[in-house]
Amino acid sequence: MIPGYCGNLLEVDLDTGKISFRELDSGTLQGTVGGTGLGARILLDGLAPGTDPLSDGALLLILAGPFAGTRVPCADRTSVVCKSPLTGIWAESDVGGKFAGVLRSCGYDGLLIRGRADAPVFLEISEDAAHIRSAETLWGRDTYHTHEMLERRLGPRISTLAIGTAGERQVLLASIVSDGKDARVAARC
Numbered sequence: 106m107i108p109g110y111c112g113n114l115l116e117v118d119l120d121t122g123k124i125s126f127r128e129l130d131s132g133t134l135q136g137t138v139g140g141t142g143l144g145a146r147i148l149l150d151g152l153a154p155g156t157d158p159l160s161d162g163a164l165l166l167i168l169a170g171p172f173a174g175t176r177v178p179c180a181d182r183t184s185v186v187c188k189s190p191l192t193g194i195w196a197e198s199d200v201g202g203k204f205a206g207v208l209r210s211c212g213y214d215g216l217l218i219r220g221r222a223d224a225p226v227f228l229e230i231s232e233d234a235a236h237i238r239s240a241e242t243l244w245g246r247d248t249y250h251t252h253e254m255l256e257r258r259l260g261p262r263i264s265t266l267a268i269g270t271a272g273e274r275q276v277l278l279a280s281i282v283s284d285g286k287d288a289r290v291a292a293r294c
Contacts, residue, residue, distance in 0.1 A: 110129065110134050113214060114127040117216060117220075117228060120222075139184065140183065141170075143166075143214065144166040145186065147166055148186055148195075159190050163187065163188060163219070165186075166185070167215055168216075169184075169209045169214055170182055173206050173209045174207075174209035181201060181204075181206045183205040183266070190277045191294075196294035198281075200281065200283045201283070222237070229259065242254065248269040249285045249286050252285025265283065268282075278292075
């Protein structure tokens, strides 16, 4: 495996509730640069032309760069890659915080999320497993309260990405907020 990568992608299908693992080959990783480059490759290979960005066939990629979770300064960046619901073209944003390092410590280079759940859900990832959990009690909360509620439930060493009420309502320029009150935001796409 190429240094800086785990070689694993966690794939989540919200239509079926299935979670699987994809091994990333060295050739794919070597031909991309960081989380954004890897996201571009996966999106190009996995998204059918003309796919509506808010349809069940759309893909959302959340990826860590090769230095996430290391002592390299300012390297804990999470790339969010998808087809923009606002423009219908490429969308990429990155956000600081600890999410990328925590994801990497669980053994993953990123998440690929597809489909649509029948009810509000969140993804809980640990070093041992990944589970889709009910988010009914989180629905309608802002990102700060969502983080606080999950921290009380799961413990203080968590990292979160939350969409808040704008994302729940599919506002086309909604943001993804990392770690609640630390207010790091993946936005502008």
